[in-house]
Amino acid sequence: MIDVKATLKDAEERMEMAAMFLEEQLSRIRAGRANVAILDGVRVNSYGSMVPLNQVANISTPDARTIAIKPWDKKAIKDIEKAIMDSDVGITPENNGEIVRLGIPQPTEERRRDLTKQCNKIGEKAKVEVRNVRAEIKEKLKKAIKDGLSEDNEKDAENDLQKIHDKFIKKLDDLLEAKNKEIMTV
Numbered sequence: 232m233i234d235v236k237a238t239l240k241d242a243e244e245r246m247e248m249a250a251m252f253l254e255e256q257l258s259r260i261r262a263g264r265a266n267v268a269i270l271d272g273v274r275v276n277s278y279g280s281m282v283p284l285n286q287v288a289n290i291s292t293p294d295a296r297t298i299a300i301k302p303w304d305k306k307a308i309k310d311i312e313k314a315i316m317d318s319d320v321g322i323t324p325e326n327n328g329e330i331v332r333l334g335i336p337q338p339t340e341e342r343r344r345d346l347t348k349q350c351n352k353i354g355e356k357a358k359v360e361v362r363n364v365r366a367e368i369k370e371k372l373k374k375a376i377k378d379g380l381s382e383d384n385e386k387d388a389e390n391d392l393q394k395i396h397d398k399f400i401k402k403l404d405d406l407l408e409a410k411n412k413e414i415m416t417v
Contacts, residue, residue, distance in 0.1 A: 233375040235388045242368040246361045246399040253357040253406055260346055262414040265292040265335045275314040300331040347411045354407040365396045
């Protein structure tokens with residue numbers, strides 16, 4: 232027979248993964264403020280292998296509109312610049328021989344709207360995943376009735392599942408709302 236608590240815990244963990252996915256994806260979207268997370272996907276050619284940027288340089292934000300990248304090996308500056316140019320960051324790096332600087336431009340109103348649409352699209356993916364988990368677990372509970380789970384237990388489990396679902400949908404909405412607010416703030 233199915234263990235209802237374990238099944239609900241599994242559902243909650245999978246919904247939590249969807250929320251974590253959304254949080255990670257939203258952190259990579261540039262909202263006009265300097266955020267080192269936008270460089271997470273940048274890979275640099277270092278001694279013949281492609282490594283994450285943060286493994287060849289120190290990345291910091293000296294102010295709200297600048298990201299400073301100080302390579303540990305000065306010879307790597309050209310490789311770092313090339314990696315940033317080849318990535319989807321969309322900012323042209325400048326260097327003074329020691330530090331690579333990225334000036335974060337203020338996004339236009341149109342760009343902000345595009346960014347909020349992009350956020351909402353990612354948010355919808357996460358919500359769909361949460362709904363899919365709910366549907367899958369509901370199906371499992373329905374099948375469990377045939378295996379001897381009482382209908383009352385199944386209904387209680389379904390109610391608990393709905394509460395978990397609602398909690399995570401609200402969490403996803405809150406994450407999206409905060410990011411959209413951050414993007415639209417001039």
